[in-house]
Amino acid sequence: MTLGLKFAPQHRVYAGFAIYSFAMGNIFPRLPDIKRAMQIEDGTLGLALIGTPIGTLIALTLATPILERVGFRRALLWLVPLLGFAYAVAVHASGPAALFLMLLPVGLMIGSIEIILNVEADRTEFLLKRRIMNRAHSFWSIGFFGAGLFGGALAHLGLSPQLHLALVVPTVAVAMALFLGGFEPAPARFAATGDKPPIFARPTLPILILVAVTLSAMLMEGASMDWSAIYMRTVFDSGPFVAGFTVALFAFSQATTRFFADSFVDRHSPSGVARVLLATMAVGVFIVFFSPLPFISMLGFALLGIGSSAIFPLAISAAAQRTDRPAAINVAALSQISFVAFLLGPPLLGFVSDHWGIRSAYGIGIPFILLSLATAGVLGRRPSAEAADTARQSVEAQAGEA
Numbered sequence: 001m002t003l004g005l006k007f008a009p010q011h012r013v014y015a016g017f018a019i020y021s022f023a024m025g026n027i028f029p030r031l032p033d034i035k036r037a038m039q040i041e042d043g044t045l046g047l048a049l050i051g052t053p054i055g056t057l058i059a060l061t062l063a064t065p066i067l068e069r070v071g072f073r074r075a076l077l078w079l080v081p082l083l084g085f086a087y088a089v090a091v092h093a094s095g096p097a098a099l100f101l102m103l104l105p106v107g108l109m110i111g112s113i114e115i116i117l118n119v120e121a122d123r124t125e126f127l128l129k130r131r132i133m134n135r136a137h138s139f140w141s142i143g144f145f146g147a148g149l150f151g152g153a154l155a156h157l158g159l160s161p162q163l164h165l166a167l168v169v170p171t172v173a174v175a176m177a178l179f180l181g182g183f184e185p186a187p188a189r190f191a192a193t194g195d196k197p198p199i200f201a202r203p204t205l206p207i208l209i210l211v212a213v214t215l216s217a218m219l220m221e222g223a224s225m226d227w228s229a230i231y232m233r234t235v236f237d238s239g240p241f242v243a244g245f246t247v248a249l250f251a252f253s254q255a256t257t258r259f260f261a262d263s264f265v266d267r268h269s270p271s272g273v274a275r276v277l278l279a280t281m282a283v284g285v286f287i288v289f290f291s292p293l294p295f296i297s298m299l300g301f302a303l304l305g306i307g308s309s310a311i312f313p314l315a316i317s318a319a320a321q322r323t324d325r326p327a328a329i330n331v332a333a334l335s336q337i338s339f340v341a342f343l344l345g346p347p348l349l350g351f352v353s354d355h356w357g358i359r360s361a362y363g364i365g366i367p368f369i370l371l372s373l374a375t376a377g378v379l380g381r382r383p384s385a386e387a388a389d390t391a392r393q394s395v396e397a398q399a400g401e402a
Helices: 009-025 028-038 042-049 051-062 064-070 072-090 096-128 133-156 161-180 205-236 240-267 270-290 294-307 311-321 327-356 358-363 365-379 385-401
Strands: none
Touching (some): 009 096, 009 133, 028 096, 028 133, 028 240, 042 205, 042 327, 051 064, 051 096, 051 327, 064 072, 072 161, 096 133, 133 161, 133 311, 205 240, 205 270, 205 311, 205 327, 205 358, 205 365, 270 294, 270 311, 270 365, 311 327, 311 365, 327 358
């Protein structure tokens, strides 16, 4: 028996991405309050937050066989509400060590949900014979935008992070029942071959160059998600709503760009689109670093959302199109190495903030952007129809086999 409303398959995928990101995004507007309650510095908070990406990396590497055994439907319907519950428990941590430990299961759930939703998006894309992947990820950003607004509003009303995150749990559970209650996984794209990729895919030199392309986008996306609210509170003494709205603004600009990204990539070369996005990101970094006023900084964060929106998907497509070895292996190598770099982001930025100020945590992105600009040519020229289909196939490899 199924519950909830009836939707087309792609609309269920969009809803899944949006509800999932809303469940995980509510903690970020409250990080300034959590930091203040624990009386810790930015670097210590960054080390505590690393629990989430460690758990995520473990799940991305090991969770696929378990999820296939449990079933995508059952796993998704339970994991997303449990993610909200895990965050609600984590904000009761008494100190940074406890927060780190409580965020490890959060990361395990995030990695598992990522596998399910990305594989489902790719299979639905194949079923419909048209692209939906970038649009699906735009709904992830839309959900994060909603979380930023909701979190900022409740912080402005004076609700504690504990009560706020507790309210998210029933909200997410009801949304999952309404929009995903009738969810049935799409059929697999290909028959199983019995071949399994290695747990850790060895990166080749071309893959390492693609990693260099993605570094700046992953670092600045993490900086904007984790530290933008703290930046606004620290630099301008902004209120909780303004801090939360800044997180939401970053997500909104990222969502809007992702929503239309497919058409731009189809009309222009991937390397050309990437260079425009990287230049936009550089402008955003300079604005955030030098900004004298809150609204100017908010413009900078909006540009960071635009600039970081599509760099990683373009790199995934380029990895899948390589012919030196199977697409699944190249995509897994790029995903795992890039995620290790993303893992190091929170403590690195916290360390920089402690020693040189939180503005410098964004200024450090400039050399990484220059590195990405220097290597963006490996993304290639205008994709062919065959290459586009290969890129779509890569997402299943990235999520389901990484």
